[in-house]
Amino acid sequence: MDRVRSARTVITDRIALGLPVYGANTGVGSMKDKLWTAGDLDQFNASLVKAHHFGTGPLFSSSVVRKAMAIRVNTALGGHTGCSVELVNAFLALLEHDVVPAVHRHGSIGCADIGLMGQVASVLTGVGKAFYGGELLDASEALIRAGITPFGMQPRDALAALSVNATAYAAAAEVIREAASGVRVLMVTGLMSSLALGASADPWRVAATLGTRGEALVGSWLYGQSDMVDWPLPTAIHDPLSLRMTAQVFGAAADTLVVAAERLLDATYLSDDNPVVLGGQVHSSGASLPLTTTLYIETAQIAFSHVARNVLNRCVLLSNGVRRNLPINLVAPGEVASGLGPLMKLAVELYMRVQSNAVPLSAQSIVVAGGLEEEATFLPLIVERMEAQVRDLCQMGAIEALLSAQAVDLLGDKPQATAKLAYDRVRDISPMYLQDRPLSEEIEALRRAFSCPDLRRSFVSAAPMPEFDDFFALAI
Helix, strand or coil, rough: CCCHHHHHHHHHHHHHHHCCCCCEEEECHCCCCCCCHHHHHHHHHHHHHHHCCCCCCECCCCCHHHHHHHHHHHHCCCCCCCCCCHHHHHHHHHHCCCCCEEEEEEEECCCHHHHHHHHHHHCCCCCEEEECCCCCEEEEEEEEEHHHCCCCCCCHHHHHHCCCCHHHHHHHHHHHHHHHHHHHHHHHHHHHHHHCCCCHHHHHHHHHCCCCHHHHHHHHHHHHHHCCCCCCCCCCCCCCCHHCCCCCCCCCCHHHHHHHHHHHHHHHCCCCCCCECCCCEECCCCCCCHHHHHHHHHHHHHHHHHHHHHHHHHHHHHHHCCCCHHHHHHHHCCCCCCCCHHEEEEEEEHHHHHHHHCCCCCCCCCCCCHHHHHCCHHHHHHHHHHHHHHHHHHHHHHHHHHHCCCHHHCCCCCHHHHHHHHHHHHHHCCCCCCCCCCCCCHHHHHHHHHHCCCHHHHHHHHHHCHHHCCCCCCCC
């Protein structure tokens, strides 16, 4: 707070001298050269927040909005923002009393979440909508019930409250953790299908010894799990690449997720304001462009497309039969049925959905505000696409588990360790496939089951990968 006060003094002294401070006593964007008079400042700063309350679309979860407010506070405490201590305390009051602004998801191009944080900042002043006690209320009513006095925006406070990337960072934090959870579940279903297909575990041992950081981490985990069960003899001298290179594919995904998360973590304490206070002076800043974080997240999205292809390839191998004398389409002997082969149509569509969401967006050109704003990252949209990728990947993992369970039953195998956990979860929902039956409801139930934190926790507990699990707190 001492740092906040010191930076604040620099701002107020400059304004008292009649010198321009962007967004405090001047307009913003294409109105940057409009210098407001001392008598205009209260109205301008109150109006600035209202002008940037324009989000649309579905609402962010309460946890994302609370994270966003915490990130805004944390970056302000570095002492470079120039906002007032009272603004920091206003955010803290919302967190303390669990008043959660209703924030619509659409309204940011990924260069300061102005349209998103504007919805948060408005609630501080008693404008907009907010949740209190689980009820969506007018912000003024929510503040009254919580015993909070509406905040009056002072010069610099308005822009400081809304012109940051806190919402995108908060949403990115949640989806990256969900993605890490999904990768851990998919590693188990991949192990299960490799077991059913009689894959050699030797390449995983090689990856554990000679691979890159992520490859070694995943290879060690896969080989360790194969060593804990009655692994079948390999069915071929050389397995298909989708089996041999599981450690490489999942290792790359794990590595990119960790790096993306590390860069995101950096962003939660670094000021992304404009302007900033440095060395007792006010400086224009370009820190509102979160390109480094965005690029690493986009890299993780590309890695997901490789994971999706890897899962799809194993599903195709299972449904094709042949390996370990499995029947085509996994049709049980003596049954008149089409079996699980048609399910590949869904698996391929899901793969294409993951793939289509991996195309980078951040380099797309955009020009707004009279040509003053021509750089953007589209981070909120990228996060939204990552959420879709994670959902579709979890669905693919559920399908892989279903096919693997069918293969296990046909072969008479007895799953052990983590593979047994996955097998039992499938059979809790879906019995062995004998005669053809509708699968839509079962597949939806399997998707929910394999996206459930409880199942992830059981996998992590039974077969930990501490370096990855602890970083993402996956045991919680």
